[in-house]
Amino acid sequence: MTKILFNRVAFIGMGLIGSSIARVIRRDNLANTIIACARTDKTLESVVRLNLADETTKDIASAALDADLVMICTPLSTYSSIAQALGPVLKAGSIVSDVGSVKVSAINAIKPHLPEGVHFVPGHPIAGTENSGPDAGFESLFEDRWLLLTPPEGTDRKAIDQICRLWEAAGSKVNCIDPEHHDQVLAITSHLPHLIAFTIVGTATDLEDDIKSEVIKYSASGFRDFTRIAASDPVMWRDIFISNREAVLEMLGRLSEDLASLQRAIRVGDGDKLESLFRRTREIRRGVVEAGQHIPPNPGKN
Amino acid sequence: MTKILFNRVAFIGMGLIGSSIARVIRRDNLANTIIACARTDKTLESVVRLNLADETTKDIASAALDADLVMICTPLSTYSSIAQALGPVLKAGSIVSDVGSVKVSAINAIKPHLPEGVHFVPGHPIAGTENSGPDAGFESLFEDRWLLLTPPEGTDRKAIDQICRLWEAAGSKVNCIDPEHHDQVLAITSHLPHLIAFTIVGTATDLEDDIKSEVIKYSASGFRDFTRIAASDPVMWRDIFISNREAVLEMLGRLSEDLASLQRAIRVGDGDKLESLFRRTREIRRGVVEAGQHIPPNPGKN
Numbered sequence: 001m002t003k004i005l006f007n008r009v010a011f012i013g014m015g016l017i018g019s020s021i022a023r024v025i026r027r028d029n030l031a032n033t034i035i036a037c038a039r040t041d042k043t044l045e046s047v048v049r050l051n052l053a054d055e056t057t058k059d060i061a062s063a064a065l066d067a068d069l070v071m072i073c074t075p076l077s078t079y080s081s082i083a084q085a086l087g088p089v090l091k092a093g094s095i096v097s098d099v100g101s102v103k104v105s106a107i108n109a110i111k112p113h114l115p116e117g118v119h120f121v122p123g124h125p126i127a128g129t130e131n132s133g134p135d136a137g138f139e140s141l142f143e144d145r146w147l148l149l150t151p152p153e154g155t156d157r158k159a160i161d162q163i164c165r166l167w168e169a170a171g172s173k174v175n176c177i178d179p180e181h182h183d184q185v186l187a188i189t190s191h192l193p194h195l196i197a198f199t200i201v202g203t204a205t206d207l208e209d210d211i212k213s214e215v216i217k218y219s220a221s222g223f224r225d226f227t228r229i230a231a232s233d234p235v236m237w238r239d240i241f242i243s244n245r246e247a248v249l250e251m252l253g254r255l256s257e258d259l260a261s262l263q264r265a266i267r268v269g270d271g272d273k274l275e276s277l278f279r280r281t282r283e284i285r286r287g288v289v290e291a292g293q294h295i296p297p298n299p300g301k302n
Numbered sequence: 303m304t305k306i307l308f309n310r311v312a313f314i315g316m317g318l319i320g321s322s323i324a325r326v327i328r329r330d331n332l333a334n335t336i337i338a339c340a341r342t343d344k345t346l347e348s349v350v351r352l353n354l355a356d357e358t359t360k361d362i363a364s365a366a367l368d369a370d371l372v373m374i375c376t377p378l379s380t381y382s383s384i385a386q387a388l389g390p391v392l393k394a395g396s397i398v399s400d401v402g403s404v405k406v407s408a409i410n411a412i413k414p415h416l417p418e419g420v421h422f423v424p425g426h427p428i429a430g431t432e433n434s435g436p437d438a439g440f441e442s443l444f445e446d447r448w449l450l451l452t453p454p455e456g457t458d459r460k461a462i463d464q465i466c467r468l469w470e471a472a473g474s475k476v477n478c479i480d481p482e483h484h485d486q487v488l489a490i491t492s493h494l495p496h497l498i499a500f501t502i503v504g505t506a507t508d509l510e511d512d513i514k515s516e517v518i519k520y521s522a523s524g525f526r527d528f529t530r531i532a533a534s535d536p537v538m539w540r541d542i543f544i545s546n547r548e549a550v551l552e553m554l555g556r557l558s559e560d561l562a563s564l565q566r567a568i569r570v571g572d573g574d575k576l577e578s579l580f581r582r583t584r585e586i587r588r589g590v591v592e593a594g595q596h597i598p599p600n601p602g603k604n
Contacts, residue, residue, distance in 0.1 A: 077573075126520050130587070146520055185516045188506050193524030196498050199564055201583040203557045204490055214487045216589040218428050218448055222495030224590060225527045231587035234580035238573045245568055252565055255505045256558075262501055263554055266547055271379075271540045278536035281503040285432070285533035287518040294526060 005162055005169075010035040010067035012060055012082055014047050015233075016128060017099045018073030019137030022052040024170040027139050037063035046134040060085040067091075069162075072098035072110070076239035079106055083113035092117035095159045099125055101186060101236075103150040103179035105243035111152065119159030124148045124182065125172060126190075130231040143171030144292065150179040187247035191240055192255060195248065197229035198237070307467055312337040312369035314362055314384055316349050317535070318430060319401045320375030321439030324354040326472040329441050339365035348436040362387040369393075371464075374400035374412070378541035381408055385415035394419035397461045401427055403488060403538075405452040405481035407545035413454065421461035426450045426484065427474060428492075432533040445473030446594065452481040489549035493542055494557060497550065499531035500539070 009031040011018045018036075025031050036053035037060055038044050044056045057063050064070045064086050072082055079100065086096065096118060100106040106122050114120055127145035129136065147167040151160050164174045177185075204215050204223070219227060241248055265273040288294050311333040313320045320338075327333050338355035339362055340346050346358040359365050366372050366388050374384055381402065388398065398420060402408040408424050416422055429447035431438065449469040453462050466476045479487075506517050506525070521529060543550055567575040590596050 148520070181513075181516075185513055185520055188502075188509065188513070189517050189521050189525040191524075192502060193528050195564065195568075196502060196561075197524075198580055198583050199561050200490075200494060200498060200557055201586050202579050203553070203560045205582055205586055206556070206560075207490065211483075211487055211490070214483075215491050216586070216593050218450070218487055219491050219590045219593070222493075222499075222531060223491040224596060225531060226495050227583070227587040227590045228596070229524060229527060230580070230583035232580075232584075234577045234584060237580055238577040241568045241576055242571050242573055245571070248568060249565065251505070252561075252568075254508070255502055256561070258505045258508075259498075259501050259554075259558070262497065263551065266543045266550060266554075269544050269547070271544055274543055275536045275540040277504050278500055278532070278534075278539055280507055281500050281529070281532035282534075282536060284503050284507055284518070285529040288521045288526060288529045291518050291521070294530070 004030060004032060005165055006031045006068040008033045008035060008067045009069045009071060010037060010063040011053070012037045012063065012070060012072045012086075013074035013078075014038050014043055014052065014134045015073060015132055016136045016141075017125065018071065019047070019050070019052055019134035020139060020141040021071065021073070021099075021166075021170065022047075023137055023139040024142070025166075026052065028169050030166060030169060031069075035063045035067065043134060050134055052134060061089045064089050067094060069095045069097065069166075072096070072100070075233075075235045076100050076102060076105060076109070076243045077235075079109035080113075083110040087113040087115060090115060090118045093119075095119045095121055095162060097121045097123050097163050099123055100243075101190065101240045102243040103148075103182045107150070107152065107179055119156045120152065121155060121160055121163045122150045122179070123163060123167070124150070124186075125167070125170075127172075128232075130228050132233045132236075140171065142167065145172055147172035147174045148182055149174060149176045150182055151176065183244050183247045184250075187244055187251045191244055191248050192251045194229055194232060194237060195241065195252065196255075197226040200226050201230035306332060306334060307464055307471075308333045308370040310335045310337060310369045311371045311373060312339060312365040313355070314339045314365065314372065314374045314388075315376035315380075316340050316345055316354065316436050317375060317434055318438045318443075319427065320373065321349070321352070321354055321436040322441060322443040323373065323375070323401075323468075323472065324349075325439055325441040326444070327468075328354065330471050332468060332471055333371075337365045337369065345436060352436055354436060363391045366391050369396060371397045371399065371468075374398070374402070377535075377537045378402050378404060378407060378411070378545045379537075381411035382415075385412040389415040389417060392417060392420045395421070397421045397423055397464060399423045399425050399465050401425055402545075403492065403542045404545040405450075405484045409452070409454065409481055421458045422454065423457060423462055423465045424452045424481070425465060425469070426452070426488075427469070427472075429474075430534075432530050434535045434538075442473065444469065447474055449474035449476045450484055451476060451478045452484055453478065485546050485549045486552075489546055489553045493546055493550050494553045496531055496534060496539060497543065497554065498557075499528040502528050503532035 014036045034053040035055045036047045316338045336355040337357045338349045
């Protein structure tokens with residue numbers, strides 16, 4: 001049913017996200033040829049075993065050669081060197097896109113290296129799980145999830161449309177958004193929750209041994225959800241915090257103030273203050289449920 | 303199959319937890335008569351509609367009259383006055399139990415009011431959802447979840463066994479634990495995660511309006527899980543924080559130190575420090591998965 005969108009698609013990085021997009025392209029026959037580029041033999045072997053690509057390589061430049069779409073799906077800290085390797089080989093009229101969680105730094109790292117005539121359409125799927133690698137991907141990962149595009153002003157409309165159609169085939173709802181604004185919103189919806197989850201699980205690992213074993217044993221309710229979040233990819237998250245430093249520190253500053261105020265309420269036994277906050281936060285959940293954002297992705301669907 | 307465990311069981315409070323236990327008692331025919339006591343007509347009407355009790359009342363003393371088991375399933379701040387009302391009417395040989403999330407304060411609030419010859423077996427099911435009220439309960443809520451008992455020294459062995467059998471019928475794994483130790487462990491596994499979730503969702507509600515609407519819209523990944531936790535019952539949680547003040551403040555102090563240290567790592571761009579923490583926290587998740595504590599309860603099972 002769906003038309004072929006691209007002749008050759010090159011994936012730089014084939015982890016959870018890259019491999020999930022490749023699965024969608026395979027399922028819907030959206031490209032004639034998929035080229036997978038990864039750093040390790042292990043990843044490329046998995047890609048071959050899962051039949052996610054027609055060609056595999058460790059060399060970025062040869063992956064991108066003659067590609068109509070180069071999709072960068074690696075941690076943010078690799079963007080600059082990847083873009084440097086891509087620059088000389090990209091063909092005129094081709095599209096470069098990415099899936100990074102921080103957009104201002106992504107644009108700053110990639111854009112300067114792209115030649116004239118290459119279209120740059122940065123993107124970010126608001127979807128994921130705590131698992132990594134090509135085996136963790138699944139084709140329904142993006143269904144009913146937002147895909148935010150942050151194309152620089154003046155980006156070719158047709159290139160944006162093509163990327164939209166790719167993500168719509170994956171089941172995403174696509175919006176364009178200003179990159180600075182994207183980074184602020186994501187700082188509070190995603191980066192700060194992850195930072196806190198990493199911290200609290202870290203705090204638990206430093207507990208005395210007798211408590212620690214019981215923390216794991218009795219982790220249901222609360223802590224369990226935090227351990228899931230805190231199991232997310234270490235390198236990807238290291239890069240996110242450093243790339244979105246300003247917005248994350250700003251939001252963390254606000255959180256710390258609020259936490260100090262709650263700490264005081266607990267210390268002095270100010271039940272009214274606690275209850276009134278908890279009533280407010282319950283309302284926010286209703287907003288999330290009404291916005292249809294409350295259902296986590298289900299790998300079991302595949 | 304299961305034998306009747308009690309002639310008359312009185313529930314003081316019929317919310318998520320109380321109504322879920324009542325459903326198990328109904329399903330397995332563990333009591334001849336269930337008496338439900340609640341504060342509001344609305345709750346009692348739901349209890350009748352759901353057929354969760356044979357008798358309903360708003361009066362604590364008449365609910366407990368002639369009961370073999372009185373199960374207290376209300377917020378912690380009500381314990382003392384409930385125990386005062388129970389004291390004069392409890393019959394010799396009867397059992398009083400509860401499901402409160404903080405055990406030292408629960409024991410201090412209830413025990414002094416119980417007459418000689420009444421057996422007190424405090425309990426805490428490590429199970430729950432963010433929903434409240436009798437309609438939110440379901441009979442599989444406690445399946446494969448821990449139930450911690452903190453009976454005072456010298457408690458009648460037979461009374462403890464009877465409470466064990468009730469919870470085992472509900473599918474729980476039962477352990478006895480020291481109440482102080484319970485409160486410390488739960489401070490980190492449950493109370494602190496909830497406090498943080500309430501705080502971060504509160505911080506988000508205070509954001510400028512243009513960001514706030516997008517925070518809800520794009521809440522998938524991270525924030526969504528926090529909003530679920532932060533939708534938990536406001537009164538119950540107010541009482542938990544105030545009842546477990548010392549342990550919560552101690553754990554919060556440790557968390558704040560760790561958070562400050564991460565904040566600094568982000569500010570100075572210390573990627574190694576971030577990555578090494580994130581690798582450690584991923585390990586903890588493996589422990590949780592191995593302990594079988596990673597699967598949330600599923601109301602859809604009923």
